Amino acid sequence: MQNDNLIEIEQLAFGYGTRSILKNINLTAKRGQVVAIMGSSGCGKTTLLRLIGGQLKANQGVVRVADESVGDLDRDGLCRLRRKMGMLFQFGALFTDMTVFDNVAFQLREHTDLPEDAIRDLVLMKLHAVGLRGAAQLMPAELSGGMARRVALARAIALDPMLVLYDEPFAGLDPISLGVTGNLIRRLTDTLGLTSVVVTHDIHESLKIVDYIYFISEGVIVAEGTADEIRASGLPFVHQFVHGEADGPVPFHYPAPPYADDLRLGGQRA
Amino acid sequence: MICDWGGSVLKQAITNLGSRTLDALWTVGLAMRFFVTVLLHSGMAFRRFGLTIRELYFTGVLSLIVILVSGLFVGMVLGLQGYETLQTYGAEESLGIVVALSLVRELGPVVAALLFASRAGSAITAEIGLMKATEQLSAMEMMAVDPLARVVAPRFWAGVISMPLLAALFSAMGVFGGYLVGVQLIGIDEGAFWSQMQNAVDFERDVLNGVIKSVVFGIAVTAIALFEGYDAPPTAEGVAGATTRTVVTSSLVVLALDFVLTAFMFRGIG
Ligand SMILES: Nc1ncnc2c1ncn2[C@@H]1O[C@H](COP(=O)(O)OP(=O)(O)OP(=O)(O)O)[C@@H](O)[C@H]1O
Numbered sequence A: 001m002q003n004d005n006l007i008e009i010e011q012l013a014f015g016y017g018t019r020s021i022l023k024n025i026n027l028t029a030k031r032g033q034v035v036a037i038m039g040s041s042g043c044g045k046t047t048l049l050r051l052i053g054g055q056l057k058a059n060q061g062v063v064r065v066a067d068e069s070v071g072d073l074d075r076d077g078l079c080r081l082r083r084k085m086g087m088l089f090q091f092g093a094l095f096t097d098m099t100v101f102d103n104v105a106f107q108l109r110e111h112t113d114l115p116e117d118a119i120r121d122l123v124l125m126k127l128h129a130v131g132l133r134g135a136a137q138l139m140p141a142e143l144s145g146g147m148a149r150r151v152a153l154a155r156a157i158a159l160d161p162m163l164v165l166y167d168e169p170f171a172g173l174d175p176i177s178l179g180v181t182g183n184l185i186r187r188l189t190d191t192l193g194l195t196s197v198v199v200t201h202d203i204h205e206s207l208k209i210v211d212y213i214y215f216i217s218e219g220v221i222v223a224e225g226t227a228d229e230i231r232a233s234g235l236p237f238v239h240q241f242v243h244g245e246a247d248g249p250v251p252f253h254y255p256a257p258p259y260a261d262d263l264r265l266g267g268q269r270a
Numbered sequence B: 001m002i003c004d005w006g007g008s009v010l011k012q013a014i015t016n017l018g019s020r021t022l023d024a025l026w027t028v029g030l031a032m033r034f035f036v037t038v039l040l041h042s043g044m045a046f047r048r049f050g051l052t053i054r055e056l057y058f059t060g061v062l063s064l065i066v067i068l069v070s071g072l073f074v075g076m077v078l079g080l081q082g083y084e085t086l087q088t089y090g091a092e093e094s095l096g097i098v099v100a101l102s103l104v105r106e107l108g109p110v111v112a113a114l115l116f117a118s119r120a121g122s123a124i125t126a127e128i129g130l131m132k133a134t135e136q137l138s139a140m141e142m143m144a145v146d147p148l149a150r151v152v153a154p155r156f157w158a159g160v161i162s163m164p165l166l167a168a169l170f171s172a173m174g175v176f177g178g179y180l181v182g183v184q185l186i187g188i189d190e191g192a193f194w195s196q197m198q199n200a201v202d203f204e205r206d207v208l209n210g211v212i213k214s215v216v217f218g219i220a221v222t223a224i225a226l227f228e229g230y231d232a233p234p235t236a237e238g239v240a241g242a243t244t245r246t247v248v249t250s251s252l253v254v255l256a257l258d259f260v261l262t263a264f265m266f267r268g269i270g
């Protein structure tokens, strides 16, 4: 009997050096769901995705993907897992020395023995899905930021993975591409039966497409629920995110000494 | 009080020196480990030799012009200077020997390696460093493709293969330059120029040793360039600094290695 949860994260803690970023994260993603992770900038969302992808090792706790503890896998195990995983990087991370076509074809060429005809068809299908079939022969330097991200999306799903991690797929997209990309993520998840983890700031878009949402703040999950639950909850975090307020439970500022002290206003006030 | 101050400065200086030395040793250790890891990941560079050939084009073919032109000029200067000196002994017919031996034994491998370091080495460092800074290497890792095998090893072998060829071309151009100046410009007897050269240059002692030198330099320069790129902090300054370090370090290493190799080859030390 297959485990219903593709990703299970238990009591995960992680820090860079002595600075602890994630303190106690418990998170699950069911197969076939779109799960969103939200939180303010710098709260450790990208870090969390890297932990799931096995690029970073947890200090405490476990990350299980498809019943395998990612931190304990050896190189071969990690490779095997990653072949079934796609990741959309925050800034695209396209290979700048290859055309858009070759970028999307990269994994097909590295991991399969498909003939070039079949690769061509598959690549054009993926590019068509993100609306960039016409850009196949462009170099990444000739793309806009939003286009690059859509190409990166096509590349992430090239091998039809079971799990796709999206790091801010909506950032820098115009409203049309944004809606299309949102629907694409939903549709891919449903039709290919994959599981999607979406890191995003865009609560409006994500409420439309996701099944479950986690809010991270200061290294812990501060709220979670289905889209409806979150919408209905009126939680202060959600309110702050929806209305884009600087004041609220989610801090806008990176930890710092009091503003007045930094500006050396202390003396004058006294 | 003053004594105390002096003591603390001295202590500071010694601490600094110590920590710098430790840092340097640490880096040398990392570089060695990197070098061995690259060797262990070289399978793909040979199995899919197309990857290496592509890099041969970028490191070797694109360095051709600079190597050929420099070789010609160095040879012409050797012709002029050699003639000046030999003439005083009435031995100007031996010009061919002087030109050929200095090129094949020393200037060919060394100057070609220095040019290679600044032309191809810096390009390799910048490229790898930028690939790292823009997360292309991370992305490749997440696609279960090892960047050491796919990106680094082909560049390493391309460098090792192209260095002796470039050095040989440098020497050939240099001999031609010496011929132009000695025979065509100054008017030394052509037959004497070539026949003395042929008699004096020994294949094993001179040519083979020169080739061995340039292979060693190729390994050193390419490995340093790749290590600096791979180790560079993922920022613009980081990559810029690494590029400079590649040129400086590999030039120093080439000159130092040249001394060691010459000592072993021509003085029979050890
Ligand atoms: N390589 C690193 N070394 C040290 N600290 C890092 C490193 N990468 C990230 N950090 C720190 O970890 C914290 C979390 O970074 P992360 O990139 O995960 O944030 P994020 O939630 O993805 O933010 P954003 O929404 O802006 O992308 C940041 O405060 C950052 O300063």
Ligand SMILES: [Mg+2]
Pocket (backbone or CB within 6 Å): A045, A046, A047, A090, A167
């Ligand atoms: Mg991020």
